[in-house]
Every structure is written in C-alpha cells, then in structure tokens.
Amino acid sequence: MPFLTPNSLAALLESAVSTRSALLGRAAHAQIIKTLDNPLSSFLSNHLVNMYSKLDLPGSAQFVLSLTPSRTVVTWTALIAGFVQNGHFVSALLQFSDMLRECIRPNDFTFPCAFKASASLRMPVMGKQVHGLAVKDGQIRDVFVGCSAFDMYSKTGLRDEARKLFEEMPERNIVTWNAYISNAVLDGRPRNAVDSFIEFLRVGGEPDSITFCAFLNACSDASYLEPGRQLHGLVIRSGFEADVSVSNGFIDFYGKCREIGSSEMVFYKMGQRNDVSWCSMVTAHVQNDEEEKACMVFLQSREEGIEPTDFIVSSVLSACAAFSGLELGRSVHALAVKACVEGNIFVGSAIVDMYGKCGNINDAKQAFHEMPKRNLITWNAMLGGYAHQGHADMALALLEEMTFGSNEVVPNYVTLVCVLSACSRAGAVKMGMEIFESMRVKYGIEPGVEHYACVVDLLGRAGMVERAYEFIKKLPIPPTTSIWGALLGACRVYGKPELGKIAADNLFELDPKDSGNHVVLSNMFAAAGMWEEATIVRKEMKDVGIKKGAGCSWISVKNSVHVFQAKDSSHERNSEIQAMLAKLRREMKEAGYVPDTKFALHDLEEEEKISEVWYHSEKIALAYGLITIPPGLPIRIIKNLRICGDCHSAIKFISGIVGREIVVRDNSRFHRFKDGQCSCRDYW
DNA sequence: CTAGGGTTAG
Structure with a gap:
C-alpha cells in the first residue's frame, strides 16, 4: 500500500459512498487507523462519519463520532444527513437534539435535514420547533433552509404557515417553485398548481423535468387535457423531450385523461424506458379498461428483463382481478414471492383483491392472513371478495372483527359498500337494511350513491321492486345511473315491464348512449312477450347510433x-x-x-x-x-x-x-x- | 454535509 495522504484517504471514502461499498469504506477506515495518529482529525472523521452514515451503518457512524473530540457541526450534519437519507427519521431528530445539547448550532446544511425528518414523520410540532431555531439564527433566509421548511409545513398540513413562509421568502429558485407546485398537487389544489406554474414562467423561470412532472400531475388529477397537451410544445422547446421521467409523466397523464392512444404513442416513441415507464403503461391500460393489453405490456416487460417492482406487480394484479385472469394472477403472485415484494401492502392487497374477484375465496383468505401488515384497503379487498361471492355472514363477521378487534383500521365508505353488496347478493334483506339504517350512527358514515344503489339492488333482487322504487323516490339526492340500473335489472328479472320502463327512461335521460340499458329493457320486453315494445327499443338504439357490445x-x-x-x-x-x-x-x-x-x-x-x-x-x-x-x-x-x-x-x-x-x-x-x-x- | 419528483391497492 503506497503512502496515503489525508486527501487521498478522503477520496477513497467518497468513492466507497458513491459505489455503496461498505467493504471499501471499512478498508479505508483500517488504513486510516494504521497510518494516522489518534485522535482523529476532524477532517477525516467527518468523512468517516459521512461514509458510515450514508452506507446505512449508523452504529459505526455514531461510534466514530463519539471518538472525535474535535467534532463540529459538519460532523453532526454528516451523521444526521445519512440517517435522513436512509429513512431513520426518529434517530435523525434524536441526533439533532444531541447536537443542540452539545451547544453546537445547526447550520444551513443541518436545518434541511431536520425539516425533512419532521416532514417525513408528519410531525408539525417538531418542525415548528426547528423552524423557531432557524428563525432565531436568521438561517431561515437561506434558500435551502426556507425551501425545506416550506416543504415541511406543506407536508404536515399547516397550509397557512406554508403560504406565509413562501410569500416571505427573500429568494426563490427552481426547487422552491417545484416544491410549491408539487405540494399544491398533493394538497388537492391542481388549479393552484397550474396557476403557479404559469406565474413561474411569467417571472422568467426555466422549468426542469421536476416542474414538468408536477404540472402533469396537476393536469392528471383535474383532467386538464388541453393544458397538458400544450405542455408538450414547451417540453420540446426546453430540450426535455428525451427525459424519461417527463415521458413517464405524459403516459400517466394521457392515461388518466382517457387518451390511451396518446399514452401508447409516447411510450412506443421513447428511446429509453425504465421500470416506471413500463409500469405507467400497464396502469394506463388498466385505467382505460384494457386489462388484456395491460397484461400484454406486462409480459413484454418481463421479456425485456424489467424488474418486477411492487408497483408493476400490484398494477398487473388489478388487471387480472378485473378480467378474472386467475392463471396469470397466480403466476404474478408467484413472481411477487420470488421478487420479495409480496409483503408490500399494495401488492398484498392486490393479491387479496385478485383472488377475491376471481372467486377463490380461500386463496384470498390465506393471502389476507399471511400479510405482515394490513390496512383499510386490505380489509376492504377481503370484504369485496366476500361480497362478490355473496357471503354476507362472512362479510359481517369480518366487519365485526374490524370494528371491535384490536386493529388499527376504521370502516369507511367503501367498507360499507362491500358489506351492503354482500347482503344484496346473499338476499339478506333484513340484515342489509339494518346495516344501512345504522351506518350513520354505528359507523359514522354518511350514506352515499353506492350505498343507495346497494339498497335498491338488495330490495330489487329480493323481488320487492315497488319498495325499491319507493326508496328511490325518497332519496335525498338525485338518483344516478347505478341506482336506476339496479331497479331496471330487478324489473327484468321479476317481469315488471311498467316499472322497468320508468327506470329505463330515467337511465336514457342520464346516459343516452349506454347500450347496456337498452339491451336490458329490450330483453325485459321480449321476456314478457311484449315484442312490439322490444322492437321499438332496438330500433331506437339503431336510430341513435348505439351499438350493442357483442356478448361473448x-x-x-x-x-x-x-x-x-x-x-x-x-x-x-x-x-x-x-x-x-x-x-x-x-x-x-x-x-x-x-x-x-x-x-x-x-x-x-x-x-x-x-x-x-x-x-x-x-x-x-x-x-x-x-x-x-x-x-x-x-x-x-x-x-x-x-x-x-x-x-x-x-x-x-x-x-x-x-x-x-x-x-x-x-x-x-x-x-x-x-x-x-x-x-x-x-x-x- | 443540504432542499423539490414519476408509476401501485378497495
């Protein structure tokens, strides 16, 4: 080993970080001990702490820090930054207060780390205290500090504080604006996000790929098709045409705006695609009811050697669920196990949902119980499985377990939809009505369209079509297509053409182009031997240009x-x-x-x-x-x-x-x- | 030694 200067040792430590090689880092550490005197100079110990902390070896990092008598704010910040980067937010904040206890004042590098940790933990109380310190020190005027404080307030829901901070900033850069736009989207203010993007351009700002992605997110959320389309020109002019993230954003944006053709265009024109590109394309197909295409794209991604990430796996599972693709669903489940993502809560919930929708209630149950963690979505997926099969008793038992068990989930709107729909499919009228009538008091959930539709379906399936109609007439909201559709279906089954006609007329008014309703009505007349009426409906369909989707x-x-x-x-x-x-x-x-x-x-x-x-x-x-x-x-x-x-x-x-x-x-x-x-x- | 982001589940 040639003689190593402190500078070359530092360079070695840096390359250990960039190649994420703990082995190299430890070797460099050993060399430092061999060649240099103790105690460590603060220069090398800063680099050592940084290396260990970034490589997620917090114990070693803290150990080196404790052996450094001349530790400074830089040493502490290296430690804290590594903790934040590796997701140890609580430890990061604990180290931050240890540093303060040593009377070392945080600098413009330390504050962003503390804000990020507070934001990630959704701890506004902590964030506020850090903010107070930054104000006292005057550090808040720094762009980095101000921006991370703003981000913290936005992410912890303190909207007014965030706005005030943004308005009072002495300096703003692209990152500040990006943080503002992204947080407006996260906050559910897409209009605001779009406006501030325009404002940013007006003040002469030059957007980067992150700005474009944030803008596209705003457009997807609010279905602003035109603004998103227009962005394409600006992207090309700014030289971001080949940017993978921006293209991914376009795939997602067009997919959510139901312009799947444009999504495909972007996807197939891309020179470089990453796993997110593939995942976005799969998802776009799923969102546009093209489950088979979604599966095709997924299979293609396998051939291209794309990593089956938790994102891709959960997307393709939802496609399998939608068309009951049990065989593919099973093999994706196996793949998820192989790729070690089956413990992911998104993937697990999608597996439960897929088996439930494919009618394999036992597999759904097993997947549900094997999950290391369950959230509300998981529970609802399981309930949805029971609902699909009409297992009202099982659904109810699960709801009880959910409500009174030692679980950290609280039933929501969808939960009640699942339970009511289980009742209606099981023909459990009494049970279903009891749940419906008590949902506000017992579960604190205000009944909505889907619940009303479930009740109409519940009564209708049980043959109480008149009662269902009376129920509709008393609704506090204008009945929707799903509500009239449930009534029409029941009238068809029980041969009540007069009432069916009323339901159908309402449906036609709400959705004149839907072929399904016309077909059901025509079938109902046909079943009742009312051939003339049936023919009229079919003729009407032809006249308005409605094509019946082929039954297959x-x-x-x-x-x-x-x-x-x-x-x-x-x-x-x-x-x-x-x-x-x-x-x-x-x-x-x-x-x-x-x-x-x-x-x-x-x-x-x-x-x-x-x-x-x-x-x-x-x-x-x-x-x-x-x-x-x-x-x-x-x-x-x-x-x-x-x-x-x-x-x-x-x-x-x-x-x-x-x-x-x-x-x-x-x-x-x-x-x-x-x-x-x-x-x-x-x-x- | 520091701040902003993309795709997923009922």
Missing part, C-alpha cells in the same frame, strides 16, 4: 384464451365443439332439461327460439372446455354480459351429467355449478 364468453386453456360469440363456428376445433354440444343436448333431454325460450331475443317460431338460446356463447365455451380441460379440474368461463336463465339451468344439468365443477363469472357475479346445482340464489 371466454375460457382460458393452458396459456391461451379462447373467445366465443353466440352461434360461433369460427374456432379451429369447431367440429369437435359441435359434436360435444350435440351429445350434451341428447343427454340433457333425457335428464329432463327443457329449453327456456323466454330468453330468445327475437320473436321467432318456437323451434328457432330453441336454437337461438342453445347457441349462446357460454354454452359453446363450456363445450370447448369439456373437450380440452382434463377431467377432475374445474372449468372456468367468463362472460362479459349477464348469464341468461336458460344457460344457467342448462349448465346446472351439464354439471350433473359430466360430474364436473363449472364456474361461470359473468358481469355481476359468480355461479358455481356442481352436481346439478348452482351456488347462487338468483331467479330469472
């Missing part, structure tokens, strides 16, 4: 998804499918199945009606499942619309004949068929 069912076999429409004969194994259908039809007839032609949508001869309901997409998908999925395994089918009554009874017969479990997930619930029975309590 899909089934996942091995790793591919097979989609079928009604009367579909396009599959490559069509002849086998037809043979299976014919065989089933014979055996079902022997077992006593009678086609229910009131689910035919057109006024045809009886024979034609029978044929129409027989070739519904779910039956074709089921036939394909029977010829491809090995015996013993359940067959899972997903349908984008609601399963019809004839298919429901047909699949009951089929489950008995073939002796297999068949699960159908339609757009409103799960149907688990086994031994000729179905788990649901629905009527058609």
